[in-house]
Amino acid sequence: xxxxxxxxxxxxxxxxxxxxxxxxxxxxxxxxxxxxxxxxxxxxxxxxxxxxxxxxxxxxxxxxxxxxxxxxxxxxxxxxxxxxxxxxxxxxxxxxxxxxxxxxxxxxxxxx
Amino acid sequence: xxxxxxxxxxxxxxxxxxxxxxxxxxxxxxxxxxxxxxxxxxxxxxxxxxxxxxxxxxxxxxxxxxxxxxxxxxxxxxxxxxxxxxxxxxxxxxxxxxxxxxxxxxxxxxxxxxxxxxxxxxxxxxxxxxxxxxxxxxxxxxxxxxxxxxxxxxxxxxxxxxxxxxxxxxxxxxxxxxxxxxxxxxxxxxxxxxxxxxxxxxxxxxxxxxxxxxxxxxxxxxxxxxxxxxxxxxxxxxxxxxxxxxxxxxxxxxxxxxxxxxxxxxxxxxxxxxxxxxxxxxxxxxxxxxxxxxxxxxxxxxxxxxxxxxxxxxxxxxxxxxxxxxxxxxxxxxxxxxxxxxxxxxxxxxxxxxxxxxxxxxxxxxxxxxxxxxxxxxxxxxxxxxxxxxxxxxxxxxxxxxxxxxxxxxxxxxxxxxxxxxxxxxxxxxxxxxxxxxxxxxxxxxx
Numbered sequence: 001x002x003x004x005x006x007x008x009x010x011x012x013x014x015x016x017x018x019x020x021x022x023x024x025x026x027x028x029x030x031x032x033x034x035x036x037x038x039x040x041x042x043x044x045x046x047x048x049x050x051x052x053x054x055x056x057x058x059x060x061x062x063x064x065x066x067x068x069x070x071x072x073x074x075x076x077x078x079x080x081x082x083x084x085x086x087x088x089x090x091x092x093x094x095x096x097x098x099x100x101x102x103x104x105x106x107x108x109x110x111x112x
Numbered sequence: 113x114x115x116x117x118x119x120x121x122x123x124x125x126x127x128x129x130x131x132x133x134x135x136x137x138x139x140x141x142x143x144x145x146x147x148x149x150x151x152x153x154x155x156x157x158x159x160x161x162x163x164x165x166x167x168x169x170x171x172x173x174x175x176x177x178x179x180x181x182x183x184x185x186x187x188x189x190x191x192x193x194x195x196x197x198x199x200x201x202x203x204x205x206x207x208x209x210x211x212x213x214x215x216x217x218x219x220x221x222x223x224x225x226x227x228x229x230x231x232x233x234x235x236x237x238x239x240x241x242x243x244x245x246x247x248x249x250x251x252x253x254x255x256x257x258x259x260x261x262x263x264x265x266x267x268x269x270x271x272x273x274x275x276x277x278x279x280x281x282x283x284x285x286x287x288x289x290x291x292x293x294x295x296x297x298x299x300x301x302x303x304x305x306x307x308x309x310x311x312x313x314x315x316x317x318x319x320x321x322x323x324x325x326x327x328x329x330x331x332x333x334x335x336x337x338x339x340x341x342x343x344x345x346x347x348x349x350x351x352x353x354x355x356x357x358x359x360x361x362x363x364x365x366x367x368x369x370x371x372x373x374x375x376x377x378x379x380x381x382x383x384x385x386x387x388x389x390x391x392x393x394x395x396x397x398x399x400x401x402x403x404x405x406x407x408x409x410x411x412x413x414x415x416x417x418x419x420x421x422x423x424x425x426x427x428x429x430x431x432x433x434x435x436x437x438x439x440x441x442x443x444x445x446x447x448x449x450x451x452x453x454x455x456x457x458x459x460x461x462x463x464x465x466x467x468x469x470x471x472x473x474x475x476x477x478x479x480x481x482x483x484x485x486x487x488x489x490x491x492x493x494x495x496x497x498x499x500x501x502x503x504x505x506x507x508x509x510x511x512x513x514x515x516x517x518x519x520x521x522x523x524x525x526x527x528x529x530x531x532x533x534x535x536x537x538x539x540x541x542x543x544x545x546x547x548x549x550x551x552x553x554x555x556x557x558x559x
Binding site: 053 | 345346347406410412413416454457466
């Protein structure tokens, strides 16, 4: 099993979710996050006060997938989340030791 | 305007005579009837006006200020505004009305005659601008009470996000007693010093805005800047709330300005159109100067221009023309913009919500601008016998007296409050935000 973490542009979330749904992915966790990579923040003015905002709003997706479809999941996110502009985000993939469905106690790939 | 309280013989006559000579000559054509007349139209309008001024404070000012602070402090602002309004209403009935309008012939103090509204009955009447036309004294008391309720609340924006709740309440009561009531008496009572001097302050530019603006400046300097000021992100947490509040202030301001006419007549309509168009001119003015200076017109800028224009037209709305009002509003925006974006940063004081920069500075622009734009040649209602230079000196005198009175008294009162209860919250409270430590509540929960 693989644990896939993707940081994407917020407005791309729905496209990515639909594309993943097409692969039969059933579970996904979404968090609104802030951060920056090479894309820097912006400047805000409030009357006389000027603030440099370093962090850009992003959406973080987390999903646990079976080894067999991991590559297709990564490719799908990469294609659906892409605009070609700086700040499109990153995908991180980790090995996943275990998964448990709390309701039934099923473990491993059966719990995904 | 005059708020000389009607006493059958002298006060009304004095008030009316001064007024007709100086402020509203157009109304002089009406002949004074033998018995004072109470008009139900006037009464209905003045009751409405009183509610509109209440609406300015709650929720107008509360939301305007509340949106401008960080999310961890909004309840402290809402609560301070609410409590100040409530406490001032109680104080007004107990002694405020008497201190301001108690009928004393002293130039600075209304006296003790009307403590607890002593002697006021359903038959008591107050003078208006028209000879022989009166409104019930209960109505006059109520209308003026709403002014007293909002004015100390204006000050709190200067030291938002770091002040103790108890200090705010104590200061407000002391400040009203030593500064607001005497200045209100000076400007609005027929025996008042500035009234007799001939200062034009139709709806309270000196009494309310310069007065509060100066106290705010003194307060923010004495309390000191917020922790992290100039380094940490202190952007407003909700500009939508801020605009809602500012817009409510605009609507409520018609009670403030137009209600100050005390009657529902042509003079009221002049104040009304001026309160519309001066504000419009100020919004356009602020956005223009901001675009030229920064390259973008901001929502907060438009809201700030709105308030600057409303402040500036307050003293002027009864005597200047609509075109002059547009110019005065735009001028106020430009000067206020310069203060909040350049002067404040240069001097380094933390007037958190720009109370001095907008109310103090806008009030001074309005008070002085009134002298010019009241002239017939500039569209005002003053005739040939009106001398701009002489009126300017009177307006300047009124401004200087108010600045010195409020500045000195506020400094002493802040010191007293600091000794008695302490002005400032503990550093860890300031970091956490005032809402939970001061009031046991949090404004926003994620679920």
